[in-house]
Amino acid sequence: MITDLLPHKAPWLLVDEVIRVEIGAMITTKMTLPRDNIFVCSHFGGTPPLVPGVLLIEFVAQSAHLLALISAQTSGGGLQKRPPLLARCKSSFTAPAYAEDEIVAIVRLSNKSMGVYVHEAIVSVREKQVCRIEIFAGTAPDEFGYGVAP
Amino acid sequence: MATISLPELRQIIEVALDRDPGDISLESRLYEQLGFDSIGMVALVVEIQRRFGVRIPELEVPNLRTVQDIIVAIEA
Numbered sequence: 001m002i003t004d005l006l007p008h009k010a011p012w013l014l015v016d017e018v019i020r021v022e023i024g025a026m027i028t029t030k031m032t033l034p035r036d037n038i039f040v041c042s043h044f045g046g047t048p049p050l051v052p053g054v055l056l057i058e059f060v061a062q063s064a065h066l067l068a069l070i071s072a073q074t075s076g077g078g079l080q081k082r083p084p085l086l087a088r089c090k091s092s093f094t095a096p097a098y099a100e101d102e103i104v105a106i107v108r109l110s111n112k113s114m115g116v117y118v119h120e121a122i123v124s125v126r127e128k129q130v131c132r133i134e135i136f137a138g139t140a141p142d143e144f145g146y147g148v149a150p
Numbered sequence: 151m152a153t154i155s156l157p158e159l160r161q162i163i164e165v166a167l168d169r170d171p172g173d174i175s176l177e178s179r180l181y182e183q184l185g186f187d188s189i190g191m192v193a194l195v196v197e198i199q200r201r202f203g204v205r206i207p208e209l210e211v212p213n214l215r216t217v218q219d220i221i222v223a224i225e226a
Contacts, residue, residue: 088193113192113195113196113208114188114195114211116192136189136193
């Protein structure tokens with residue numbers, strides 16, 4: 001289902017599993033990055049490697065996108081062909097996440113206005129908070145070349 | 151009906167812009183002087199809703215051109 005919905009492909013597809021969905025409201029997802037993952041294997045050479053914060057942000061963004069797609073599909077609406085683009089991000093990192101950790105994101109749609117969706121997320125490893133992230137995202141404009149009208 | 155002071159509104163604008171807006175007055179123009187863009191306006195709407203529980207209708211957002219307009223919209 002994830003690969004059917006999200007346009008992301010390996011190695012950039014980060015969401016491994018959808019644990020829970022509340023249509024139009026919240027999604028809980030999981031990712032686990034192996035030690036030899038191209039984005040973490042040399043970050044920074046420790047054992048195990050440390051997951052970069054930017055990947056946690058991307059994980060949240062993909063989860064938010066998945067929430068929108070599942071919600072649209074469930075409601076019978078058409079799937080938005082143009083991908084979402086991150087417009088603003090605020091994040092605070094409070095604990096490390098490492099390769100091979102089961103990283104869980106609880107992502108909630110907290111607001112939407114003028115075509116921009118605001119999501120708040122808590123990312124955890126073994127129920128210990130790793131980071132809090134807030135993202136603003138909108139749909140890519142036509143001039144980005146995706147071409148298909150919504 | 152919410153009432154709002156200029157210092158408090160300045161705080162909200164700072165959150166929305168994600169930077170210090172500098173000196174502001176009621177006449178300060180949001181786009182031309184304070185540097186608001188579309189995302190900043192969304193952040194402004196979100197922050198106002200968080201602080202005051204007031205939701206500014208989307209159709210009214212393009213009419214917010216000055217700091218005074220924001221106060222009027224909140225207190226309406």
